[in-house]
Amino acid sequence: MTSILLIGGGIAALIMGxxxxxxxxxxxxxxxxxxxxxxxxxVGMRIRKVPARLIVSARVxxxxxxxxxxxxxxxxxxxxxxxxxxxxxxxxxxxKANIKLDFKEASAxxxxxxxxxxxxxxxxxxxxxxxxxxxxxxxxxxxLLAITRITVRASISKLVGGAGEETVIARVGEGxxxxxxxxxxxxxxxxxxxxISKKVLAxxxxxGTAYEILSIDIADLDVGKNIGAILETDRAEADKxxxxxxxxxxxxxxxxxxQEMKARVMxxxxxxxxxxxxxxxxxxxxxxxxxxxxxxxxxxxxVQADTQMRSQLAQQGGAPSEGSQG
Numbered sequence: 075m076t077s078i079l080l081i082g083g084g085i086a087a088l089i090m091g092x093x094x095x096x097x098x099x100x101x102x103x104x105x106x107x108x109x110x111x112x113x114x115x116x117v118g119m120r121i122r123k124v125p126a127r128l129i130v131s132a133r134v135x136x137x138x139x140x141x142x143x144x145x146x147x148x149x150x151x152x153x154x155x156x157x158x159x160x161x162x163x164x165x166x167x168x169x170k171a172n173i174k175l176d177f178k179e180a181s182a183x184x185x186x187x188x189x190x191x192x193x194x195x196x197x198x199x200x201x202x203x204x205x206x207x208x209x210x211x212x213x214x215x216x217x218l219l220a221i222t223r224i225t226v227r228a229s230i231s232k233l234v235g236g237a238g239e240e241t242v243i244a245r246v247g248e249g250x251x252x253x254x255x256x257x258x259x260x261x262x263x264x265x266x267x268x269x270i271s272k273k274v275l276a277x278x279x280x281x282g283t284a285y286e287i288l289s290i291d292i293a294d295l296d297v298g299k300n301i302g303a304i305l306e307t308d309r310a311e312a313d314k315x316x317x318x319x320x321x322x323x324x325x326x327x328x329x330x331x332x333q334e335m336k337a338r339v340m341x342x343x344x345x346x347x348x349x350x351x352x353x354x355x356x357x358x359x360x361x362x363x364x365x366x367x368x369x370x371x372x373x374x375x376x377v378q379a380d381t382q383m384r385s386q387l388a389q390q391g392g393a394p395s396e397g398s399q400g
Contacts, residue, residue, distance in 0.1 A: 107134040139166040156184045164190040196228035210254035215302015221294040226285040236284030249274035267292040
């Protein structure tokens with residue numbers, strides 16, 4: 075029984091030794107680098123599914139830079155989804171540049187989704203942001219197209235909660251539009267582009283952002299369209315269409331009145347035809363009752379024939395003779 079226990083213990087020790095052998099390299103790397111990471115700490119990282127090589131590398135880097143960081147803090151930052159090496163590199167860069175930055179603040183910036191190393195680099199070496207072409211119209215209606223270059227420096231204390239580059243570009247664009255829009259003539263802006271830079275820079279556009287605006291320079295300034303003339307042309311075209319629509323309305327009303335008059339004339343003609351159709355019956359009734367004699371009837375016929383002849387002559391352009399009037 076004792077031999078079995080000894081054999082079992084030996085096998086267990088062998089397995090444990092083989093398991094620990096994979097950590098020997100990292101342990102020795104940390105030991106000879108002055109980082110001091112124990113074997114048990116490395117085993118704990120494996121159990122917590124933390125990449126031990128990454129943590130050891132970050133620990134060695136911080137110790138070599140003279141600002142050692144505890145492995146528990148590095149593990150916690152990794153488990154929170156942070157970039158451990160980038161945070162350590164940012165701390166080293168900030169320390170070399172005499173920028174006040176501790177691990178807590180750096181990890182918070184990293185977890186906020188910002189590149190903390192780039193922010194430190196921007197604090198040392200300012201970044202130039204070029205805006206897209208911005209269109210603005212002066213009071214005389216001439217459009218100006220401006221491209222600006224904004225020199226910004228990252229403000230470490232404002233990185234958490236501060237607005238990004240998009241806000242800076244939007245504010246600068248708004249300032250340019252306001253400045254050009256208040257100019258009486260586009261020539262004033264072309265003669266002195268510094269007016270734009272000074273007014274925009276004096277507006278404090280970096281408030282609430284993660285950056286400090288150092289300068290705003292006009293890279294390009296071109297003359298665009300004559301917006302005033304285009305607006306006047308569009309207005310004239312609109313007035314023309316309105317006038318045409320009103321004229322069309324009046325024409326339609328006139329046509330409606332004309333159609334109504336034609337209908338009335340047709341109605342009157344119909345009544346006249348109806349009345350004329352009753353004349354022979356009235357004459358016949360007058361002859362029958364004795365109200366009209368035969369001579370009266372013949373005289374009426376003569377008058378009708380004379381009237382008809384005169385109408386025909388008038389249509390032919392002639393004149394009736396003296397004898398025909400008898």
